[in-house]
Amino acid sequence: MSSSVVTLNVNGESREFLCRPGTTLLDALRDSLSLTAAKKGCAQGSCGTCTVLVEGRAVFACLVPVETIGSRPVETLEGLAAGEALHPLQAAFIEGFATQCGFCTSGMILAAKALLRASPDPTRADVVRAISGNVCRCTGYEAIVDAILMAAARLRKTATRKRAAE
Amino acid sequence: MLRAIDVPQTAAQALNSLARARDAAVLAGGTTVMPRVQAGDSGIGALVSLGRLKLDRIEAKGERITIGAATTLAAMAEHKALGFLGGAIESVGSPTLRNLATIGGNLFMKQPYGDLAVCLLALDAALTVVSKKGARKIPIAAFLAKGIGRDAIVTAIGFTRPAKGSWFYRKAMRRAQNSAAIVAIAAHLPQAKGRIDDARIALGGCGERPVRAAAAEQALQGARLDAASIAAAAALLAKDAEPFTDAYASAWYRARVLPVHFRRAVFGE
Numbered sequence: 445m446s447s448s449v450v451t452l453n454v455n456g457e458s459r460e461f462l463c464r465p466g467t468t469l470l471d472a473l474r475d476s477l478s479l480t481a482a483k484k485g486c487a488q489g490s491c492g493t494c495t496v497l498v499e500g501r502a503v504f505a506c507l508v509p510v511e512t513i514g515s516r517p518v519e520t521l522e523g524l525a526a527g528e529a530l531h532p533l534q535a536a537f538i539e540g541f542a543t544q545c546g547f548c549t550s551g552m553i554l555a556a557k558a559l560l561r562a563s564p565d566p567t568r569a570d571v572v573r574a575i576s577g578n579v580c581r582c583t584g585y586e587a588i589v590d591a592i593l594m595a596a597a598r599l600r601k602t603a604t605r606k607r608a609a610e
Numbered sequence: 611m612l613r614a615i616d617v618p619q620t621a622a623q624a625l626n627s628l629a630r631a632r633d634a635a636v637l638a639g640g641t642t643v644m645p646r647v648q649a650g651d652s653g654i655g656a657l658v659s660l661g662r663l664k665l666d667r668i669e670a671k672g673e674r675i676t677i678g679a680a681t682t683l684a685a686m687a688e689h690k691a692l693g694f695l696g697g698a699i700e701s702v703g704s705p706t707l708r709n710l711a712t713i714g715g716n717l718f719m720k721q722p723y724g725d726l727a728v729c730l731l732a733l734d735a736a737l738t739v740v741s742k743k744g745a746r747k748i749p750i751a752a753f754l755a756k757g758i759g760r761d762a763i764v765t766a767i768g769f770t771r772p773a774k775g776s777w778f779y780r781k782a783m784r785r786a787q788n789s790a791a792i793v794a795i796a797a798h799l800p801q802a803k804g805r806i807d808d809a810r811i812a813l814g815g816c817g818e819r820p821v822r823a824a825a826a827e828q829a830l831q832g833a834r835l836d837a838a839s840i841a842a843a844a845a846l847l848a849k850d851a852e853p854f855t856d857a858y859a860s861a862w863y864r865a866r867v868l869p870v871h872f873r874r875a876v877f878g879e
Binding site: 466468492501507508509512514559572573574576 | 612613614615617637639640641644645647648649657659661662684703704705706707709710787788
C-alpha cells in the first residue's frame, strides 16, 4: 500500500500531491489541496454534494480515483469567481436565496455550469433534469431552479452584448 | 482497504494485473465499484481501471452497432445511431451519473438496476470478452446466466439496430428522474407481412438478472400487433418473471403492474 505522487490540473493550476492508492478526487481536493467547497455527503454517488467538472462534464468526485484522471482538467467551485467578481451562477444563488444550509450549493452550481455549457437556453425541465443527481436536504429546489434560470438569462445577455460590441 | 490501483494501457496488461491478485476488481465508471470500496468492507484489494484501454468507441456500420465496454451512457445518448435507446439511457440515474456510468458496467448490475442490460438482452447482443486464452464472443443470455469468470474482461458489446417501429421500452419508476426500476420492459417486435416474427421481450425487476419472457414471445409469434395479441402476451409475462421485494416496490406490486406496463410500452400510453 505505497503512496504515490499524483499531478492534477485543478482550476487551471497544476497541483502535485502524495496519495494512497485509489484516493478519490473528492478526498484529494478536500484533504490534500484544501479545496473544501465540494462536500462529502454520502460517498456513494447518490447525493451530488461532491459534484465537480472533469473536462467540463459534471461528475461525482467521490466515485473517481485520482489515478484515472490524467491530464483532464478539473474544475471546482473555487475556480468560478474571477477575483472578487462572482460567477453569474454564484450571484444568482445569493440574490435568489437559493442557498439555505449551503451543503448542496457547490454541487448544484457545478451541475448547473455543466448544463449551461451544453445548453445556454435551458427550459425549466432541462434544469430539473440537470440537477436530478443533486439532493438539497433543505428541499429548496424551486429557488435553486429559479436561480439557475436567472443566471442562464444573464449569461445569454452578456454573450449577446459581447457579440454586438465585436 | 485498497492496496493498489492499476491504470493499464493494454488489455494484456489489464489481464495480468487482474490475475496478480485474487481480490482485484475491474473498474470502469466506478459508479458501483467505488461505493463498495468506500463502504470499507468490499473485500476489494486492488482495482484495474479500463480508463486507458480505448474502449470508449461507438462504431455504426450499417445497422450493426459495436460499443466499447467503457463507453459512458452520456456518450451513447449523444450518438445518432443509438437514438432508439435514448429513453432507456435517460431513465438511468442522473446526467451526472451517466457521465461516469458505462455500458459494460451496466451488464454487471443486479436488478432493479441495469436497465441497459435489459435492452441488450432484448437486442440479443453479443459480448466480446478477452481473457488470457484470447478474445471470444458470447451471447448476452449466456453471460447473464453464467458470467465470465474473474480473469476476463468484457471489451465490447455488439448488436443489430432494430428496424423502425419495432423497438419498445418502458421503465416504471418511483419518480420521473433518478430512480431504479419497479419493472423495466424492452421489446423487439419485428414484423413481416403484418405478422410478428421472432419477438424478443426482456424484463427488469423480475429476477436478480434481466430475463426473457419466453411464453409471451411464443404467443406473439405470427400474431398481428394489436390490443388482443398484446393483452394475451401480457397475461403470460408472469410465467417467466420472478419479481422481488425491495425498497422500491413489493414483489406483489411488481407482478401486478408488469402486464400494464408491457401494454403501455407497446402502445406508448
